[in-house]
Amino acid sequence: MNNLKAFKDKALSDLRKFITNYDKKTLREFFSQESPWIEKWYRQYFPDEEWAFDSKLKYNRVKLKPDVSSDIDNAIALHESLPLSRIQAVDERLWVYLSMVEYWQYTRLRWELDLKNLVDEKQQGRIRERYLVRSTKTDRPFLRNSISRLWWAVEETKDENKEDPYELTRIVLGNTDIYLNVMERSFSRNEEVIKGILELISEMGEEGLKRDTYRQIVKQVNAMGGIIMLDFMTKEDLKEAIRKDLFITQNI
Structure with missing residues (x-):
């Protein structure tokens, strides 16, 4: 089994600011990449800081297919591979790491963005909900993040x-x-x-x-x-x- 990492609080805050404030050319440069880009980006802008930490959780990485018809199989495989308590499962730092790093390829294909208009409010909303976790006082945002939605769907219905x-x-x-x-x-x-x-x-x-x-x-x-x-x-x-x-x- 693999060690699961999670975003540090400051790094997640920095990422949110980056997505909200940078020009569309810079955003397109990163969001168009096929491989996870967070570590490269963070070391470029914050060279003396660490962006992730070891959560001490163990998991098996599974292959997720980025199409609607595979949601059921994806959710079952993910839930079986990721043994979390419900308290752990409402930590946005964990899910953003999974959606933006570990399962980046799945996220970018399953919830495809209009790369030419990343500063548009609709695209910003999709990034906040599907790539990140929208900040609210309820647990509902965890039902929209690209990875946590799969896990929670099984958790509440199995x-x-x-x-x-x-x-x-x-x-x-x-x-x-x-x-x-x-x-x-x-x-x-x-x-x-x-x-x-x-x-x-x-x-x-x-x-x-x-x-x-x-x-x-x-x-x-x-x-x-x-x-x-x-x-x-x-x-x-x-x-x-x-x-x-x-x-x-x-x-x-």
Whole structure:
């Protein structure tokens, strides 16, 4: 197994400033490179400083394929190769190292940039979310970084009690719109809610995979969250309540 490094706090701050403040020609020079460029860049601008440290974590590097259809296989392989606690898994220094260094080739191809317009706000937003980790007070940004999104998708959906432990993972990563509607919500860190929604989608078969159906399910969960404490509900209670609400809605 390999030792996993992570960005130092100052180095990560310096990187953010570099991406925000430099001209598009300089940014294009670095972001167009096929190989990781962070170490070269940092030694050029901060020759007397170290930019990374050994996190003391161990992992096996896996090959990630940079296409949407490989998200499921990528996520499973990555999660199995990277044994983290959930506390460790919300350290942006770790994920930015993985997305910008260890899996740079995957990141630049999976979340391709318009290299001619890197100072454009849309491109800057993509860099902040997919290459870095957008700074907020919630954990939601970890569901958008190119590497952490894969790990967290498995972490919150894997169920060893099922014949296929990755049954729910396949649902959430098999449809981009389901991922956006289920994982990137205020209840996204509530594993019982996530699994309850995905199990209901699975139990409903083809009907559950219809856009109007799963969006209505999520809508019902959001509405319930304004009335009751979702944290106190089991996934079975949640599914029963959603089924009841769906029946009423469909028969109005």
